[in-house]
Amino acid sequence: MRPSSFEYKKWNHSDNIEMFSSINETDYFPVHFHDYYCISLITGGTEQLDTPDESFYALTGSVSVTQANEVHKNQAIDSSGYSYQTLYVNPDLLKYHGTGKKPERLERVINDNILAGELSNLFTGQSSLANFETVLKRLSQYATSEKPVTENRFALLDELCETFPYQPVSLDWLSKQFCMSKFHFVRVFKAARGISPQAYMMVKRLKIAKAMLLKSQDPRHVAFMTGFYDHAHLNTAFKRFFGITLSMIKKS
Numbered sequence: 001m002r003p004s005s006f007e008y009k010k011w012n013h014s015d016n017i018e019m020f021s022s023i024n025e026t027d028y029f030p031v032h033f034h035d036y037y038c039i040s041l042i043t044g045g046t047e048q049l050d051t052p053d054e055s056f057y058a059l060t061g062s063v064s065v066t067q068a069n070e071v072h073k074n075q076a077i078d079s080s081g082y083s084y085q086t087l088y089v090n091p092d093l094l095k096y097h098g099t100g101k102k103p104e105r106l107e108r109v110i111n112d113n114i115l116a117g118e119l120s121n122l123f124t125g126q127s128s129l130a131n132f133e134t135v136l137k138r139l140s141q142y143a144t145s146e147k148p149v150t151e152n153r154f155a156l157l158d159e160l161c162e163t164f165p166y167q168p169v170s171l172d173w174l175s176k177q178f179c180m181s182k183f184h185f186v187r188v189f190k191a192a193r194g195i196s197p198q199a200y201m202m203v204k205r206l207k208i209a210k211a212m213l214l215k216s217q218d219p220r221h222v223a224f225m226t227g228f229y230d231h232a233h234l235n236t237a238f239k240r241f242f243g244i245t246l247s248m249i250k251k252s
Helices: 091-097 113-124 129-140 155-163 171-177 182-193 197-213 219-225 231-242 246-251
Strands: 005-010 018-025 037-044 047-050 055-058 063-066 073-076 082-089
Touching (some): 018 037, 037 113, 055 063, 063 113, 082 091, 082 129, 091 129, 171 182, 171 197, 182 197, 197 219, 197 246, 219 231, 231 246
Antiparallel strands (some): 018 082, 037 063, 047 073
16 A cells, blocks of 8 residues: 655645645545635545545546535545645635635535646745736636525534633533433534534634644643644644644644
8 A cells, every 4th residue: 555645735825725645545534514615626536525425536637625614525436545735715705816706615526627726835835925816716617506505403512612612512412502411402403514513623623722732832822722622632623633733734
């Protein structure tokens, strides 16, 4: 089996755009979500993208899109692995560089040689800010009118994560806040959001931790303030859910 490798970059302009690439990826991340679009150029193999409703496949040379706030899991279709270069895009950037209207969703798999070439250039360092803006404008052409299904029933959980990111919250306590039994709460939450409440809170807290780390706050302090045992525990969570480490964030 060929060895895999990872790389994480961050641009210091355009909303601190982040890029993540992997070669010969065979593992997959747990079910998770992002509040931005994940635009992935598949540079080798085939990617399988699973959502709560269906699965999609992106071949070498195509561009795979994970919608903003979409619960998903990415993986290779077999043990040979796959390679990709992912650009994380804030929906507001697509609005600014596109039609002036924030897209509801983008097409799932895009076959566009020009877009693929521009994305590849971003990762090889052969592209300028103007080329990056070209990528955003081209992406905005693939916006669709399909609206994502939202579930506001569990907004309290978002509020708890943001207000008390450091506070340990048990499943028993959470279920009582929604006047449900523990098992019923887990079942209906997963049906609504496509992810368990425990994993949902983990991703939310990692988002808060990442924002703190990007402001050069001490990892030990960040771990304490976001409910992790220590910075090693925080590092393990980042690696498991997003494939990056604290050192990668610090160097970006």
